[in-house]
Amino acid sequence: MAAIISIENVEREFGSGEKRVRVLKGIDLSIKQHTLVALKGRSGSGKTTLLNLIGALDQPSKGCIFFEETDIGQFSEKERTEFRRKRLGLIFQSFGLVPFMTVEENVEFGLRVAGTPREEWQTRIKDALELVGLTKRAKHLPFELSGGEQQRCAIARTIASSPSVILADEPTAELDSKMAFHIIKQFKYLVDTKKTTIIMTTHDQDILDMMEHVFELEDGRIAHEKTEAFS
Known part of the structure; x- marks a missing residue:
């Protein structure tokens, strides 16, 4: 299977x-299409920094990050914004979340930003909210939700637009173990x-x-890799 993201000797200072x-000290990493990948490591190990670089939210001090063979580090600010809008889910x-929008309106807003055809909105919103278990909370505002429900709303907003790649920073941090397991199962379904392709960070063993696939970062470098079948 072809690599969708290739990271070559990336450093970030x-x-x-x-x-x-020096937060990242020479990262070499290849992420294949249609895989579920985790970045792990202690606080300060560089995993969130690496996620931000992959998402074109930041640029490497050295090295290259290729998305489908295009070096995104060479993008202009306008190109980076367009890349995130069309290809990524964050x-x-x-x-x-937008505080004055309901759960379903927040998901709709994400579809509008992504340029999803209006005629698809209703179905996509319904499917995304069902997937994260928020159908009954669709009319609630963010302040009426628990932390875990807000997190699930953010996940629903992202998956609704069906991006090529989803980058998720600690997406299960606010969830109980049962819901966290459910969300990872749904990620695998996607x-x-x-x-x-989903790349996420987590501390949860x-x-x-x-x-x-798990890549462990330690002191700004890839220290360990685990690859095995999902069960």
């Missing part, structure tokens, strides 16, 4: 001079049926044990 901090730890 912040600051300069004596205050310079799930942040902060959720990023990989198998929608041909999505139970979740990591479920994953097909």
Whole structure:
């Protein structure tokens, strides 16, 4: 299976001079299409920084990141924005919900931004909310939801537009173990049926044990890789 993302000798530094901090120290990584991938590591290991680079939210200090053989590090700001809008789905730890929109309106907003045809909105919203178990909360505003429900709304908003690649930073952090397991099962369903590629970060060992591919970051480098079938 072809690689959708190839990372070659990527470094990321912040600051300069004596205050310079090297967060990533030469990352080489290939992520195949239609796979479910986890990045693990302690806080400060560089996993979120790497996720941001893959999502063109930041640019490497050195090295290249190829998305389908195109070096996204060479994109202009306008090209990076368009790339994220058309090709990626992003799930942040902060959720990023619009506070005055209901759950279904937040999902609809994501479809509008992605350029999804209006005639598909109703079906996509319904399917996404069912997938994350929020159908009965569709008319609620974010402040009326628990942290876990807000997280599930953010996931629904992302998956509704069927992006080629989903990048998720700790997408199960606010969920109980039963719902976290359910969400990972649904991620696997998207990989198998929608041909999505999903890259996520997590600290949860139970979740990591479920994953097909795990890359462990330690001190800014890939320290370990696990590849095995999902069960």
